[in-house]
Amino acid sequence: MAGISEQGSMRRLYPVPFRTIEEGQQFKKWQWIEVRIENTNKDQRPESHKVYVDTIRCGDVIDTKREWAARREWLDKIPSFQSFEALDEARLSNGLSIALLCPKTVLGLDIVKARHAEWTEEEKEKLTRAQMQGDLFSEADAKRQVKDLRKVPFDFYYRYLCETPEGEKECRHKIVDWEAGALYWNCRRDHGDEWEVPFRAKLEEQLGKKDLMFLMGNQHRFQDQWLIISLVYPPKRKPAEEQQGSLF
DSSP: OEEEOTTSOEEEEEOOOGGGSOGGGOOOTTEEEEEEEEOOTTOOOTTEEEEEEEEEEEEEEOOOHHHHHHHHHHHTTSOEESSHHHHHHHHHHHOOOEEEEOOSEEEEEEEEEOSOSSOOHHHHHHHHHHHTTTSOSOHHHHHHHHHTOOOOSEEEEEEEEEEETTEEEEEEEEBOOHHHHHHHHHHHHHHGGGTHHHHHIIIIIIGGGSOOEEEEEEOSSOTTOEEEEEEEOOOOOOHHHHHTOOOO
């Protein structure tokens, strides 16, 4: 889970076995929570913290009124970049591992069959270890959790343009936002083999009309490899808002 503190610092919280958290502690996207966290020796990225899920207390949800005004206040605090090159330079210079990337233009969505349609034994082992990170589950319980997880048999990538000092540059990054996976299963359930049409309509057409931003996160072991860990899509600014200055 990725979040932002009241001081405006980015946080990567783990493990968060969301489906097994007590009902009163299952928070929503854009909801404030209070929780005990601590640094961990296992992950040196500055934003990464171990979370004690039994201490979660849910607070207010930040609403979308007035064209996302309240949410934009917090988006303004997140490190943000106009190009992937600038974002990766920040990683090299200060260890940044979570930030917003604001593409100039989204060119399209690539849908590729996953290398393995089902979980491999190696993937199951990694998922099991991840479930056991917070000492919440025994190995047997963790394996049962993993067994219930459905694997999306496709990988999704956004192709987009960024503005750089040398001009426009095309980039491509994989989407691992859980909402994209949930959208796939919903489209598959409602449309069967024709799932791709409504799926593309959402991610290409509908979100393409928004002020689409990518929350980027890198990988622990391979920190030069970045993923789109969440999609942020406020409505486009009205001309009067644009005249007041850009958020980023």
